[in-house]
Amino acid sequence: MKTRTKTRDLSVAAMLSAIAFVLMFIEFPLPMLIPSFVKMDFSDLPALLGSFALGPVYGVVISFIKNLLHILIKGTSTACVGELCNFMLGAVFSFTAGVIYKYHKTRKMAIIGAVVGAIVMGLFSVPSNYFITYPAYVQFYNMPLEVILGMYQAILPSADNLLKCLLIFNMPFTIVKGLLDAVICLLIYKPLSPILHGRQDAMAKKSVPKKANG
Secondary structure (H helix, E strand, C coil): CEEEEEEEHHHHHHHHHHHHHHHHCCCCEECCCCCCCCCEECCCCCHHHHHHHHHHHHHHHHHHHHHHHHHHHCCCCCCCCHHHCCCCCHHHHHHHHHHHHHHHHHHHHHHCCCCHHHHHHHHHHHHHHHHHHHHHHHHHCCCCHHHHHHHHHHCCCCCCCCHHHHHHHHHHHHHHHHHHHHHHHHHHHHHHHHHCCCHHHHHHHHHHHCCCCC
């Protein structure tokens, strides 16, 4: 029974990883709010679902597999740095939310976990972008830091250094992105719960009418 449960969890995690990988391609810029090279997507949503349904470790695993598939199938233009940062942010988000929910499995704690996870992800985005992502843009895209800052200053002229840009633009953007994932997750979690928890077979059996005697 335990092996069956483990196999079912791994199957659900694989399904969510594949969905997350597909969602990475559905992205769009919001140039009025943040430079267009920073895009909105909902690929962290499956990891959040997995973290709630299967446990926080599975949320991290889904974030990892999503980015691994992206590297293997689409390739990388930043020597995997972009995928690394995407993984770290998604893992921090889903793991934080999942840990809070794990020990108090109520809707209220799910909301609190998702909100805290989004905030922690937003805070973590500042050092990860400052020390990893943006230096990689400069290195691999041959994009001078002044050019990057210029994109921010086109929206807000007073954004004259990278740390200020990350605090004013990227951190709130990342938090809002996480909160949107949280809202969608809370809306669809209950309808998807039988699939995520492997209860669809039991439900199907209940729906089959009993054979009449005689």
